Amino acid sequence: MKAMKRYPFLPALVILVVLLALNGLYQPRSVSVAGLTGLLKTYLALMLLAVAQTYVVYAGDIDLSAGAIVSLVNVSIVVLMERWGGDGPMVLAAIAAGLALGLACGLINGIVVAALRLQAIVATFATGIFFSGLALYVLPVAGTPAPAAFWRTYGGRFLELPFVLYAVIVLAALLYGLARTRLALRLLAVGDDAQGAFQSGLPTTAIRIGGYALCGLFAALAAFCVTGDTASGDPLVGGKMTLFSIAAVVLGGSALSGGQGTVVGSVIGALIIGLINALVYFVGTPSEWQNFVQGVAILVALMAGILVGRRARA
Numbered sequence: 001m002k003a004m005k006r007y008p009f010l011p012a013l014v015i016l017v018v019l020l021a022l023n024g025l026y027q028p029r030s031v032s033v034a035g036l037t038g039l040l041k042t043y044l045a046l047m048l049l050a051v052a053q054t055y056v057v058y059a060g061d062i063d064l065s066a067g068a069i070v071s072l073v074n075v076s077i078v079v080l081m082e083r084w085g086g087d088g089p090m091v092l093a094a095i096a097a098g099l100a101l102g103l104a105c106g107l108i109n110g111i112v113v114a115a116l117r118l119q120a121i122v123a124t125f126a127t128g129i130f131f132s133g134l135a136l137y138v139l140p141v142a143g144t145p146a147p148a149a150f151w152r153t154y155g156g157r158f159l160e161l162p163f164v165l166y167a168v169i170v171l172a173a174l175l176y177g178l179a180r181t182r183l184a185l186r187l188l189a190v191g192d193d194a195q196g197a198f199q200s201g202l203p204t205t206a207i208r209i210g211g212y213a214l215c216g217l218f219a220a221l222a223a224f225c226v227t228g229d230t231a232s233g234d235p236l237v238g239g240k241m242t243l244f245s246i247a248a249v250v251l252g253g254s255a256l257s258g259g260q261g262t263v264v265g266s267v268i269g270a271l272i273i274g275l276i277n278a279l280v281y282f283v284g285t286p287s288e289w290q291n292f293v294q295g296v297a298i299l300v301a302l303m304a305g306i307l308v309g310r311r312a313r314a
Contacts, residue, residue, distance in 0.1 A: 008253030009265030015251075015301050016268050019275035026282040041155065041164045043274035044171075045070070045225035049241050050248035050266035051175065052218030055211045057249050058187035060194065060258025061113060061120040063212065065128030066219050066245055069105045070238030072131045073098045073223035075139035078146050078233030086147025099220050105131060106216020110209030128242070135235035142234035146227050154228025167225075175263050178214075187211045191258020247298055248273055272301055 024031035030039075049066055056063045077098040084090035105127075112123045156163050178184055186207045189197045198204045226237055246256075248269030254261025276297045285293050 008260060009262055009268050010253075011304070012252050012265055012268045012272060015304055016272055016275070019272060019279060019301075023275055023279050023282060026279065030278060030282065037162050037164060039271070039274055039278065040168060041162070041229060043270055044164060044167060045222040045229065046241060046244055046248065046273065047267045047270040048171070048218050048222035048225060049238075049245040050252070050270040051171075051263045052215040052222065053245040053249050054252075054254055054261060054263050054266040055184075055187060055214040055218070056120075056208075057254050057256060057261060058184070058191050058258060059208050059211050060191040060256075061208060061211065062124065062246070062256065063109060063215050064121060064124040064242055065105070065109060065131055066215060067238030067240070067242035068128040068131035068135065069102055069216060069219040070223045070226060070241055071235050072105065072135040072138070073102050073220045074227050074237055075135050075144075075233040075235050076101055077223070077227060078144050079138055081147050081150065082144060086149055088149060091147060091150055095224065098223060099217060102216040102218075102220025102223070103213055104216070105219070106213040107209065109216070110212030113212065114205045114208035132235070139233050139235050142232065142236065144233045146231050146233065151228050151231035154225070175267075179263070183207065183210050183214070188259055188261075191255075191260075193259070244273055245270070247302075251298070251302055273298065276301065 020031060027035075029035050049070060052066055053063060077094045080094040080097055081091055084094060109124055109127055112118055112127060113120045116123075154163055158166065186197070186202055187210070189202065190204050190207050194204055197207075222241070223238075227233070230237065245266075249261065249266045250256065251269030251272050252261065252265025252267070254265060277294055280290050280293050280297065
């Protein structure tokens with residue numbers, strides 16, 4: 001029981017192993033080094049967006065605009081790189097602008113929800129529409145290509161290792177550091193008992209705004225991965241990602257009511273969704289049934305995680 005309380009992602013880890021085995025059964029190459037690297041490359045954006053969502057869920061909030069932020073940053077950096085040129089310094093400048101844009105979107109959400117005290121689910125739904133509208137204004141039609149230097153780097157290799165592996169290592173180090181900051185601990189404290197945290201002297205409004213700011217930054221990082229994977233700009237690319245990121249957070253053992261969860265669990269939850277999508281394809285599901293089967297499979301995985309967790313606590 002203590003292990004479950006400290007590591008709420010353990011049921012998700014069991015499900016991940018089972019899905020890896022099933023994928024390997026139907027398509028042995030999917031569990032090879034190349035296959036697993038391809039999985040990380042495709043779903044690294046969702047992993048990052050699930051992490052982004054986790055920080056607001058820590059405090060009992062939610063962000064329905066996360067996918068719209070991904071779309072906005074995606075089209076913005078593609079347009080900037082096109083106008084500034086595709087060489088190294090200009091690509092880095094566009095990346096910095098994308099991070100600043102993601103941070104700004106997160107701060108807007110935090111101010112609207114925490115400072116103005118609007119309901120998070122309604123407020124971020126509204127800001128999501130606003131960010132989507134901006135994305136369509138920046139790039140009305142999908143298809144503008146990203147510079148070759150950008151997507152070749154994302155899909156390339158360095159010292160015989162795929163770039164995505166370095167990205168995952170950096171992500172792990174970043175999450176390890178953030179897990180030991182005051183902000184992460186305070187977000188959990190606010191989610192566990194907002195009134196108690198306020199009475200103990202914690203600046204709950206600033207803490208919640210900080211959670212949304214982190215969400216915006218990680219959404220921008222997710223947009224970079226989407227851009228590298230698709231090699232183009234698309235104002236609607238983040239549409240489905242918001243709900244998938246929330247599903248990943250729940251699959252990873254975080255409580256939407258706040259106060260419980262880990263970013264590790266959310267990353268595992270994102271990988272579970274990726275493996276479910278791959279398995280649906282490997283078993284030969286007809287295209288018109290794939291979304292239905294994926295939805296059912298995610299529900300089954302969620303219920304299985306709940307059952308495993310209950311048995312472990314019993």
